[in-house]
Each structure stands twice: as C-alpha cells, then as structure tokens.
Amino acid sequence: MKKFKIFYFFIFFLIVSCGKKEDLTVSLVNEMKVKDVGEKYAVEFLRTLKQSLMKAMNKGGPYNAVEFCSEKAQxxxxxxxxxxxxxxKLKRTSFKYRNPLNKPDKYEKEALSVFEEYYKRFGQLRPYYVQKVKEKDGKYYYRYYKPIVVKPLCLICHGNPEDMDPQLYRIIKEKYPKDKAVGYKVGDFRGVVRVSIPVKVIEKL
Ligand code: HEC
Structure with a gap:
C-alpha cells in the first residue's frame, strides 16, 4: 500500500512539474537588455543588406539588383x-511579403499588428517591440522587432506596379508569382526585422 502511495505521489509530482510553464512576461530590466542586443544586430543586418543592394544596383542597375536580392537575401x-x-536568429517579415519564406508566424503577426495599430493611432512608427516566446525548436527566446520604413529607393521594386519599370516588374512576378510586396509609398510601414535571442544570452548580461 505504502509503495502505491509513493508511486501516486511521484506521478502527481511529475504532472505538476511538467505542466509548469515558463513565465512569458518580460520585465522592464530584461526588455532594456533585449532592446540593446536586438537593436545592435538588427542594424548590423540591415546595413549588410543595404550595402549589398547598393553594390548590385551600382554594378548592373535594378535588373541585376533583383537577381541579386532573390539569390542572396536569404x-x-x-x-x-x-x-x-x-x-x-534573424528574419525580415511583413504582412505583404514577397518571398514566402518571409511569411509571418503567429507571434510575428501579433507584432506586426502592434506596429500597424500604433501607426494608425499616432501617425508615426513605434520604435520597437519585445516578446518572449517558445519557438519551433522548443526553446525560449526573446524577440526584438525593429520597424522598416519605405524610402524612395525601395519604390523601384516595391512601388505601384503601374509606375514600375515593366520589364523589372515582369522579372519580379516570374520569381515570385504570389508577390504581395508592391503598392507602397514613401514613409509607409514595410515590415520588421525580427531578432530572436536565446533567453540565456539575456540572462547572462
Ligand atoms: C532591386 C529591387 C529591390 C529594391 C530596390 C528593394 N527591394 Fe526589398 N525585396 C526585393 C526582393 C527581390 C525581395 C525578396 C528577397 C528574398 O527572396 O528573400 C525583397 C524583400 C524585402 C523584404 C522582406 C520581406 C518580403 O517581402 O519578402 C523587405 C522587408 C524589403 N524587401 C524591404 C525593402 C526596403 C525597405 C527597400 C528600400 C530600402 C527595398 N526592400 C528595396 C527587391 C528589392
């Protein structure tokens, strides 16, 4: 009988301990740390992409740059x-994405909505957004989101299709038949850079 009691107690303990969920709230101190780390790598990532885009544009114009983006962005x-x-881990994502690999997951959708709501209410971009989530690999990460704004240069490939170079638009449509990333104006909210940071990287700081 006693053995059974111990056995049941053990099972009960297992259920309680396995059911315990990691706390997903982000303290202010951790938010500041995530902001520092996330901003640094988001900027580095965007700088690398921009430099490569400019190089490709200067070398062979927009046709060359589209080839370059589609082959090299990932x-x-x-x-x-x-x-x-x-x-x-890094990603660029948007509600109106060009490459299906950049399609938002449910947490990214939540973040994109937060930026859109803020933009509608205050007429300017929220500077950043932070989450703590369990990702597909089963591990916990902090996520830092930085908004991306449309600049005049971007319209060459993300503008109104009627105003775009027809040959360029054709190339884009061939590579991305389900492209949603057109019709933007200067100053629009284009999407975000997402920086996923393992929880232990932040806790060590
Ligand atoms: C020469 C054409 C070209 C120009 C100019 C360009 N892009 Fe893109 N953009 C692309 C292509 C092609 C992709 C798809 C890349 C891939 O396959 O991952 C893309 C993807 C993106 C994505 C990732 C989300 C998605 O839609 O798949 C963002 C965000 C983005 N562009 C923003 C910008 C911004 C902001 C600018 C201006 C600073 C810009 N782009 C300028 C061609 C361009």
Whole structure:
C-alpha cells in the first residue's frame, strides 16, 4: 500500500512539474537588455543588406539588383547569423511579403499588428517591440522587432506596379508569382526585422 502511495505521489509530482510553464512576461530590466542586443544586430543586418543592394544596383542597375536580392537575401541572413554566433536568429517579415519564406508566424503577426495599430493611432512608427516566446525548436527566446520604413529607393521594386519599370516588374512576378510586396509609398510601414535571442544570452548580461 505504502509503495502505491509513493508511486501516486511521484506521478502527481511529475504532472505538476511538467505542466509548469515558463513565465512569458518580460520585465522592464530584461526588455532594456533585449532592446540593446536586438537593436545592435538588427542594424548590423540591415546595413549588410543595404550595402549589398547598393553594390548590385551600382554594378548592373535594378535588373541585376533583383537577381541579386532573390539569390542572396536569404544567404546573407544566414551569413550575418553565423557572424554573430550566439544562437541568435534573424528574419525580415511583413504582412505583404514577397518571398514566402518571409511569411509571418503567429507571434510575428501579433507584432506586426502592434506596429500597424500604433501607426494608425499616432501617425508615426513605434520604435520597437519585445516578446518572449517558445519557438519551433522548443526553446525560449526573446524577440526584438525593429520597424522598416519605405524610402524612395525601395519604390523601384516595391512601388505601384503601374509606375514600375515593366520589364523589372515582369522579372519580379516570374520569381515570385504570389508577390504581395508592391503598392507602397514613401514613409509607409514595410515590415520588421525580427531578432530572436536565446533567453540565456539575456540572462547572462
Ligand atoms: C532591386 C529591387 C529591390 C529594391 C530596390 C528593394 N527591394 Fe526589398 N525585396 C526585393 C526582393 C527581390 C525581395 C525578396 C528577397 C528574398 O527572396 O528573400 C525583397 C524583400 C524585402 C523584404 C522582406 C520581406 C518580403 O517581402 O519578402 C523587405 C522587408 C524589403 N524587401 C524591404 C525593402 C526596403 C525597405 C527597400 C528600400 C530600402 C527595398 N526592400 C528595396 C527587391 C528589392
């Protein structure tokens, strides 16, 4: 009988301990740390992409740059992740995405909505947004989101299709038949850079 009691107690303990969820609230102190780390790598990532885009544009104009973006954008993302080397993961995402690989997951959708709501209410972009989530690999990460704004240069490939170079638009449509990333104006909210930072990277700081 006693053995049974111990056995049941053990099962009860297992259920209680396994059911315990990681706390997903983000303290102000941790938010500030995530902001520092996230902003640093978001800026580094965007700078790398922009430099490569400008190089491709200068070398062979927009046709060359589209080829370059479609072949190299994902590769450059992995390259910057490797350079940082802390288990940090990067992504660009948007409600109106061009590459299906950049489609938002449910947490990214929540973040994009927060930026859109803020923009509607205050007429300007929220500077950043922070979350704590369990990602597909089963591990917990802090996520830092930085908004991306449309500049005049972007309209060459993300503007109104009627105003775009027809040949360029054709190339884009061939590569991305389900492209949603057109019709933007200067100053629009284009999407976000997402920086996922393993919880232990922040806790060590
Ligand atoms: C020469 C054409 C070109 C120009 C100029 C350009 N883009 Fe893009 N953009 C692309 C292509 C092609 C992709 C898809 C990349 C991929 O396959 O991952 C893309 C993807 C993106 C994405 C990732 C989300 C998605 O839609 O897949 C963002 C965000 C983005 N562009 C923002 C910008 C911004 C902001 C500018 C201006 C600073 C800009 N782009 C200028 C061609 C361009």
């Amino acid at each position: 590769y450059l993302t992995r390259l910057v992740e490797e350079r940082i080397d802390k288990g940090i």
